[in-house]
Amino acid sequence: MDEFKSGFFIGGEACEGRVLVVDDEPDIRKVVKMTLQKAGYEVLEAENGEKAIEVINSGENRLLLDVVICDIRMPKINGAEAVAYFRSNYPRVPLIVLTGFPDTDMATSFLRQGVVDYLVKPVEGEKLRSAVARAIEQRELAKL
Amino acid sequence: MEISDHTKVAILGAGRDGLALLDLLHHIPSIEIVGITDRNPAAPGLQRARELQIPVIINVPDLIGNHGVNLFLDATGDPEMEASLHAHKPPGANILSGSASRLLWKLIRHESKLEAELLQSEKLAGIGSFAAGIAHDINNPLQLILGLAENLAEERDLTTVHEQAQDIIEAVKRTSAICRDLTRYSRRASPHQDVLVPVNEKLDEALKIARYASSLHDIEMIKQYQPGAAVKGNPDELLHVLVNLITNAVHAMERGGGTLTLETTVHDGQVHVRISDTGCGIALDKLDEIFEPFFTTKAPGKGTGLGLYNVKTIVNKMHGAIAIDSQIDRGTTFTLTFPKAEPAG
Structure with a gap:
């Protein structure tokens, strides 16, 4: 009945991809999850960099994680440290930074490290979904 | 005249000038205001002195004869007072009167203005470093508001609509509190x-x-x-x-x-x-x-x-x-x- 429900099954019965959202604010995780689920993504959550590393290192996530969306200002292991960890240990998983603080220097440094997108909150659902889709597409192309 | 480490001051006259001297000097730890006096019991400086718990001396000669005083500040502008002060002050006590007294007041007032300016500039310079924190605290609720509003545009379940509308209201309240706190902080101290x-x-x-x-x-x-x-x-x-x-x-x-x-x-x-x-x-x-x-x-x-x-x-x-x-x-x-x-x- 809903358009987005039909979207959930785009491309046969499979989901569009598995996304890990790393943000210390439960509200942000909730709303990003809602936005991506509508487009058929499966969404995992982590409240900081430390938890994110735990999630990616557990079980099948290691293989099945398609995109990581990461905040910067977080407790424990912050976004910048998490990005560095992901880039060196999981260079094949595309990273999108989603931050509340637009900082050109930081953005440049992240993009140089191989982060595929640098988005500033608040980001519209459509923009977020297309950033995720683009990240997955680029990864698929890289595999060829 | 050298102001030693600890100066005991008496203020004569509690009109506009005397009040200003009182307000400025009582902030300075090395200055003790021994008393203030005025012929007019309704002078504004006397009321202020009572608030500050500084002795108000009703009988003018009592203050002039006080041997504990190092420095008399005569803010009366009254030549008779000046004469009486010179005649009856304890030996060794200094007098600042007339235009010298007013000059002192002007200097202190000027310094206190500079101090306030310095404080304000430092505060405003510091607020620059708040940018990241403010952006974080404003953009996070905005992300929530935007995401919920986008969902509400399509949402058909009435219970969810009510819940999410309530979430938006809460998020807006949190965001406006940030501006309230910061404006309160950044305003000039009265x-x-x-x-x-x-x-x-x-x-x-x-x-x-x-x-x-x-x-x-x-x-x-x-x-x-x-x-x-x-x-x-x-x-x-x-x-x-x-x-x-x-x-x-x-x-x-x-x-x-x-x-x-x-x-x-x-x-x-x-x-x-x-x-x-x-x-x-x-x-x-x-x-x-x-x-x-x-x-x-x-x-x-x-x-x-x-x-x-x-x-x-x-x-x-x-x-x-x-x-x-x-x-x-x-x-x-x-x-x-x-x-x-x-x-x-």
Whole structure:
């Protein structure tokens, strides 16, 4: 009945991809999850960099994680440290930074490290979904 | 004339000029105002002196004959007073009268204006460093609001619509509180407005502001407040002192986090405010310098070097004292001691 429900099954019965959202604010995780689920993504959550590393290192996530969306200002292991960890240990998983603080220097440094997108909150659902889709597409192309 | 370490001053005349002298001099710890007098019992300076608990001497000759006075400030502009003062003052006491007295008043007023300017510029410069924190605290709720609103445009379940609308309202309230806190902090401190300030409340308020200057994520907070810790002073200025010290403490723990302890105690008529960190500490040979204007350990453009200078100026004005206990790599404790203020009545 809903358009987005039909979207959930785009491309046969499979989901569009598995996304890990790393943000210390439960509200942000909730709303990003809602936005991506509508487009058929499966969404995992982590409240900081430390938890994110735990999630990616557990079980099948290691293989099945398609995109990581990461905040910067977080407790424990912050976004910048998490990005560095992901880039060196999981260079094949595309990273999108989603931050509340637009900082050109930081953005440049992240993009140089191989982060595929640098988005500033608040980001519209459509923009977020297309950033995720683009990240997955680029990864698929890289595999060829 | 040399003003020694401790000067006992008598003010003659409690009109506009006398009142201004009283207001400015009573802030200076090394000056004790022994008394103020005026022939007119309704003079505004006398009322102010009673509020400040400074002796009001009704009989003018009583004050002129007081042997404890080092310096008479004659703000009456009355030649008769001047003559009487010269004839009856205790030997060795100095007199400032007429235009000399007015000049002194002008100089002090000028300095106090400069001080206020310095404080305000430092505060505004500091707010620049809040940008990241403010952006974080505004853009996060905005992300929630945007996401929920996008969903509401398509949502058909009425219960969900109500819930999410409520979430949006809450998020808007949180966001507007940020602007309220910051405008309250950034406004110019109103001059000479000494009131009873509850220290514990001010510490909590300062903590909210300090969050913008630096992330408190990796910092454990310990609060030990003794109820009834109240001091006399300007609330805006005390807030500024506390924001400064808390921000410094958090910056000292930038690498690897730590524990921030905020403590108030009241005993023997004194209020002690302790702000402790477990951070990098201050080198012994730097302890003397940290209150100097433009002293900073921060990178160029990161600090004004006026923070602790202003802290000291304000604490002095409140008749308080600052003690520092610091060990390299162990942490620093700033202890502020103020005279305890009793609620009026």
